[in-house]
Amino acid sequence: xxxxxxxxxxxxxxxxxQGVAQIHAFEKLAARGVEVSIVWNKSNREHVIIGTEPxxxxxxxxxxxxxxxxxxxxxxxxxxxxxxxxxxxxxxxDFFTIDVADFIGKPALPERIKAFLATHVxxxxxxxxxVAISAEVMEKSAKKYLYAIDEAAKVYAHILAAxxxxxxxxxxxxxxxDEPQSPAEMAVILAGLAEVGVPVQTIxxxxxxxxxxGVDYVGKTQDFLVEFExxxxxxLWAIGAFKLPASLKLSIHTGSDKFSLYPxxxxxxxxxxxxxxxxxxxxxxxxxxxxLAEAGGEGLAIAKxxxxxxxxxxxxxxxxxxxxxxxxxxRLPKPSVVDGWDSAAFVAALRHDDRNPRYNPDLRQxxxxxxxxxxxxxxxxxxxxxxxKVSISRNVSVNLFERHLxxxxxx
Numbered sequence: 173x174x175x176x177x178x179x180x181x182x183x184x185x186x187x188x189x190q191g192v193a194q195i196h197a198f199e200k201l202a203a204r205g206v207e208v209s210i211v212w213n214k215s216n217r218e219h220v221i222i223g224t225e226p227x228x229x230x231x232x233x234x235x236x237x238x239x240x241x242x243x244x245x246x247x248x249x250x251x252x253x254x255x256x257x258x259x260x261x262x263x264x265x266d267f268f269t270i271d272v273a274d275f276i277g278k279p280a281l282p283e284r285i286k287a288f289l290a291t292h293v294x295x296x297x298x299x300x301x302x303v304a305i306s307a308e309v310m311e312k313s314a315k316k317y318l319y320a321i322d323e324a325a326k327v328y329a330h331i332l333a334a335x336x337x338x339x340x341x342x343x344x345x346x347x348x349x350d351e352p353q354s355p356a357e358m359a360v361i362l363a364g365l366a367e368v369g370v371p372v373q374t375i376x377x378x379x380x381x382x383x384x385x386g387v388d389y390v391g392k393t394q395d396f397l398v399e400f401e402x403x404x405x406x407x408l409w410a411i412g413a414f415k416l417p418a419s420l421k422l423s424i425h426t427g428s429d430k431f432s433l434y435p436x437x438x439x440x441x442x443x444x445x446x447x448x449x450x451x452x453x454x455x456x457x458x459x460x461x462x463x464l465a466e467a468g469g470e471g472l473a474i475a476k477x478x479x480x481x482x483x484x485x486x487x488x489x490x491x492x493x494x495x496x497x498x499x500x501x502x503r504l505p506k507p508s509v510v511d512g513w514d515s516a517a518f519v520a521a522l523r524h525d526d527r528n529p530r531y532n533p534d535l536r537q538x539x540x541x542x543x544x545x546x547x548x549x550x551x552x553x554x555x556x557x558x559x560x561k562v563s564i565s566r567n568v569s570v571n572l573f574e575r576h577l578x579x580x581x582x583x
Contacts, residue, residue, distance in 0.1 A: 191236025
C-alpha cells in the first residue's frame, strides 16, 4: 500500500506545465518543517476536454520531480474514476479516487442489508464512537450507502488485480452528491468499506455549504468547521474500530481558494493530530492566466481572447460544472469592456483577493471552466506558457505557498 505523508495536497495541473513551480511551493513549506505529499490529479473529464491522456500527466509529474530533485512523496491521481474508465489510468497512476456518488441511494438487496446490520449490531450505542449511532441511522445508512460501498469494492478489486503489489493509494469520494453525510453516516460507511476489504486511506465526504470552483467557501464557516472536526474524529476512531489503514484521513474536494476555511482547518488537524488531503485542482490553471495577463503584450492578448470565447460559450462550458459554479452573466464584464483593460485591470479582476474592490468572482469562475478554450488554441497557448514562464511560475508558486499552504499548515 502506498502511504503518503500525514498531509497531502492535490496539485492539479491542467496543461502539465506547472509542476516545477508547484514543487517550489512545497519545498518552501518543507524548509519550514512541514512535509506535504504532492498528488497531481486530473479527472477523466479534464483529460477528455483537453485531449490528454494519463500518460501525459505521469510524464509531466516525473519530469518536474527530476528537474527539481524533489525528495518528497508524490503520486499521480486517477481522479473521479469508476469501472467504466479506470483501465486507461491503470499503468500511469498510483492514487485512485473511486467516485461512488452516482450509486448513493441505489438499494442493495434486502438480504445484503440484513446481513450487514446483523454483523455490525454492536455499533448501535457504541460508547467508544465519537458520535451516537442509533439503530435507525444504521438501517437508513445501510439502505442508502451499501450499494455504493459494494461498487467501491468492485473497483478496488479491479485495480488490485491489475496492480497486485498493492503499491497504490485508495480514496473513496462521495462529494458530488446532493446531501452531506452526517458523522454517524460516515461511521457506517467506513464500517462498510472495511467489511468489503477496501483499504481506504482518504475519504471525501460531501460537506455542507458550497464549494464552487476557484472561489471561496459559500456558507457558515463555523458550521463547516464543526462538521469537519466531527468527521475527522470519526476517521481517527474508525482506524482502530474497523482496522482501517492508520493513514486514513479526510479529503476536501474543490479545496482550492477556500481561504476562509484554512485557518480553522489548520487548528483542528493540529489539535487532533490527524491528517488531511486537500485538492486544489484548478487554481494553477487560473494562475497561468494571471501570469499571462500580468506579463502584458501577447500574454495579455491571449488572456483576453480566452475570456471573450469563454463568455460567448458559457452555456456549453458550464454544463459539466453546473453544480459547482455560481456565475451571473449580469455580473460579468462584456468582452468589449475587458478588451480595453490593461494588465493591472485584468489581474485585479481575476486574482483571488477579496480585499480588492476590482476582484470579480464571476469572472474567475468563468475562466476556471474555460480551460477548454485554451486547449483548443493548441500550440499558441502552450508556446505562450513557455514565453511567459517567469511571470506564470512566480504566480503559481506564490499562490500555492502564500494563499494555500501557509494559512493551512503554518498559521
